[in-house]
Amino acid sequence: MVVAVAESGSVTKAAAVLGIAQPALTAQLNRIDRALGGSVFVRDRNGARSTELGDLVLRHARVLLPAMATLTDDVQRLVNSRDGDPGALRVGVAGSGLGGLFVNRLHSALPGADVTTVLPRTGGDLSGALACGTIELAVTGMCSDAPPPASEAVTWTRVSTDPLFVLLHEGHEYADKPEVTLAELAEEQWLGVPDDSCLASCFVSACVRAGFTPSAVGEADWTTAVDQVRTGRAVALVEPGQPDPPGVRAVPLTGAPLRRTHYLGWRRDVRGLLDTELIEDAAFRAHRDAVARSPQYGLWLERHPNIG
Incomplete structure (x- = not known):
C-alpha cells in the first residue's frame, strides 16, 4: 500500500490501482502511521508526498516486496511439483540462438508447464534476474574466452562451444x-x-x-x-x-x-524445486536440435570432432 501511494502520488489513485475503496486505504495508512509512531506521508489537496520516515519505509519495502514475491513463487512451485504440476517457468535469453529450441524442449519435458521467455539485454542482466528471482532459468551465449556472469547465487552449466x-x-x-x-x-x-x-x-x-x-x-x-x-x-x-x-x-x-559458448543458468536455491538434471538434458537436446537442422554444421562437426 505504501509503495502504491508513493508511486501514484495520490491516495485516491493508489486505491484504484490496489482495487480497494479510498476510505479503506486511508484508514490503513492511519493504522500504519500509528504502528510506526510517525507519518509516512504528508497528505493534502496536492496529493501524497513521503516524509523522511516514509522514505525509510519505501527503501525497505522495495526490497521486501520482490523477496516476498519470490517466496510466494517458490512455495507455489514446490506445491505444484508435489501435485505433478511443474508450474510457471520464466526463461531469460541473451546472446544465444538456443533459446527457442530450449523452450521447445522444456515444453516436451514438462508437459503442462507454463514456460515463457524474457529478453534481458545482456548476460549480466540475466545473472541479476536469476539472483533476485525475476526468472527461474537463463540461456546465454558468451565469447568462448569469457566466463559466464559471476554470482554466488547462480549456477551455470556449459551447454556447448x-x-x-x-x-x-x-x-x-x-x-x-x-x-x-x-x-x-x-x-x-x-x-x-x-x-x-x-x-x-x-x-x-x-x-x-x-x-x-x-x-x-x-x-x-x-x-x-x-x-x-x-x-x-x-x-x-x-x-x-x-x-x-x-x-x-x-x-x-x-x-x-x-x-561462442552457451551456458544454462539457474538460481542455486531452486535445486530442490526444479529437476535440474531434466533441465540440463533439455538444453543439451536443444543444441543437438540446432545441429540437426543445419546439415552443413553437422558435416563440419564431423570434420572437427574436438570443437563443439
Whole structure:
C-alpha cells in the first residue's frame, strides 16, 4: 500500500490501482502511521508526498516486496511439483540462438508447464534476474574466452562451444566454398551479434593475426544482419545451427578462430524445486536440435570432432 501511494502520488489513485475503496486505504495508512509512531506521508489537496520516515519505509519495502514475491513463487512451485504440476517457468535469453529450441524442449519435458521467455539485454542482466528471482532459468551465449556472469547465487552449466561462421550473400565469390579464411574477407564490412563479453576484441585480434585490421565492426540482430548481407553490403558473424535464409550462405571460418559458448543458468536455491538434471538434458537436446537442422554444421562437426 505504501509503495502504491508513493508511486501514484495520490491516495485516491493508489486505491484504484490496489482495487480497494479510498476510505479503506486511508484508514490503513492511519493504522500504519500509528504502528510506526510517525507519518509516512504528508497528505493534502496536492496529493501524497513521503516524509523522511516514509522514505525509510519505501527503501525497505522495495526490497521486501520482490523477496516476498519470490517466496510466494517458490512455495507455489514446490506445491505444484508435489501435485505433478511443474508450474510457471520464466526463461531469460541473451546472446544465444538456443533459446527457442530450449523452450521447445522444456515444453516436451514438462508437459503442462507454463514456460515463457524474457529478453534481458545482456548476460549480466540475466545473472541479476536469476539472483533476485525475476526468472527461474537463463540461456546465454558468451565469447568462448569469457566466463559466464559471476554470482554466488547462480549456477551455470556449459551447454556447448560452437564456432562462429560468416554469413555471405549467395553471389559472393566464397559462398560455395567449404571454408573461408579471415584474410580472404579482409576488405569486407563486418557485422557481429550484440555481445557483452570480449567477442568484439577477440574478433579484432583474430583479424590482426590473419594480417589485417577490419575497417568497421557493427552490431546487428539476426534479421537485420540477414537483410544487410543479402544486399552484399556486409558480411556477418553468426552462430551455426539454423537453416540459411534465402539469398545468403553461412560458411565456416578456417580454423574456427572465433567461438561462442552457451551456458544454462539457474538460481542455486531452486535445486530442490526444479529437476535440474531434466533441465540440463533439455538444453543439451536443444543444441543437438540446432545441429540437426543445419546439415552443413553437422558435416563440419564431423570434420572437427574436438570443437563443439
